[in-house]
Every structure is written in C-alpha cells, then in structure tokens.
Amino acid sequence: MREGLLELFQETYRELRPGYAPPELKIDFYAFANVNNTIRLRNGRLLVRLSDLLEGAPEAVLRAIAHILLAKMYRRPIDPAQSARYRKYVGSHDIVRKAHLVRQIRGRKLLRSARGHFYDLDAIFEELNTRFFHGLMARPRMSWSQTKTRRILGHYDPAHNAIVISRIFDHPAIPRYVLEYIVYHEILHLKHPVRLRGSRRCVHSAEFNAEEKLFPHATEANTFLKRL
Ligand SMILES: [Zn+2]
Secondary structure, X not given: OOOOHHHHHHHHHHHHOOOOOOOEEEEEEEOOOOOOXXXXXXXXXXXXEEEHHHOOOOHHHHHHHHHHHHHHHOOOOOOHHHHHHHHHHHHHHHHHHOHHHHHHHHHHHHHHHHEOOOOEHHHHHHHHHHHHHOOOOOOOEEEEOOOOOOOOOEEEEOOOOEEEEOHHHOOXXXXXXXXXXXXXXXXXXXXXXXXXXXXXXXXXXXXXXXHHOOOOOHHHHHHHHHOO
C-alpha cells in the first residue's frame, strides 16, 4: 500500500471527529470499472476501497477522497473545496486513460493547444511522466500560451488543472531538453501542491528543489535560459 495513506485517513478522521480514536482501518486499491470508491464499517473496522485510478494521485487528492468518504460515513458536511479538488483530478485522469473519449468531449481543442508548430506538449508530458514519474502522473491540460511571453516561462494552474508553457519555446532554436526542463518544473508543481507552512506559502519546498535537481540537464538548461 502507498506509504502514508493510512496516516492520511487517520488524520482526516481526527479532523472530522475530534476526540474520537480512529477505528482500525483497511485500505485497498481496486480495479473498479469506473473511478469508484467505497467505505464500509464492519465489526468496528473501516474498510476503504479506492479505485486503482487514484493510486498515483497527489496527496491533496487522496486527502480529498479521505475527507469525502469519512464525511459521508459519519454524516458530516462535505467541504466543497475538497469535493471540487477530487472531481477535477478524476476528470483529468479519466481523460488520460480514455483517449477516445477525449476527442468526443474536448479533444480537438485540447490537441490544438497542446500541439505547437515544433513541439507537442502532450507528448513531452508523457515522455517525462515515463522517465521520471513511473507514468503515475495524471496528465493535466497542456497548452501553449496565447502570446510569446518571456516573463513567465511556464505555469501550473491548479484551478484549471492546466500547464501552460510560453510559446517562445515552440521554436526549432530551442533544444528539446530546455523545453523538457520547463515542463518538468511545472509537473513538479502538480506533484507538490503548494502548502501552508505556518503563515508562509511554500511554493518551492525543499522536496521540490531536491527533485528538480534530478533532471539530468538542469545546469545546461538554466544556462540556456539565462541567455534568452
Ligand atoms: Zn516554480
């Protein structure tokens, strides 16, 4: 089982039912036909079944589903922010898994914005996903920026679950590894959601920075970017 998942459910339980000790918990991932999650109480034991589509989900998403399931179980109000976070993730994940549906729902638009003149952002995302993330990241909406901005090279927008990359990189003079480095950085934002540490908003955590250094051409890429 995924590390820390049990603790995450226990923490969520304590938030919803302060003063109560969490019961024994059993959490399994199941290959449901849909993104389906269930919770049952049997002989004082909480049995949680999560869809295997959530196995690679970011911690914030697992926290959201823990909140939703436990709130339902104990008839507590569901925090709309948590339910929105969960739905957004599942929406994006479904689209990744069921490529044929993408075309029917919003595919054409999505493809047009991800595919530039020289580089295809969806393809770059998938390649990085395989190389660095065991293919576990759910692909967000990838798109080139409308304008050729130099001020912002790339941006992850959690509200729309989208990665936007400046169009200046869609050019044959840009080495592929430089574009990959920019996209890699944004994928790390997807992987390490911004958290509150005290009152400080921690955008690039120590964990984030350590993982960013794993990119093989980080130094060359930074040198190239400084000369842009
Ligand atoms: Zn950043």
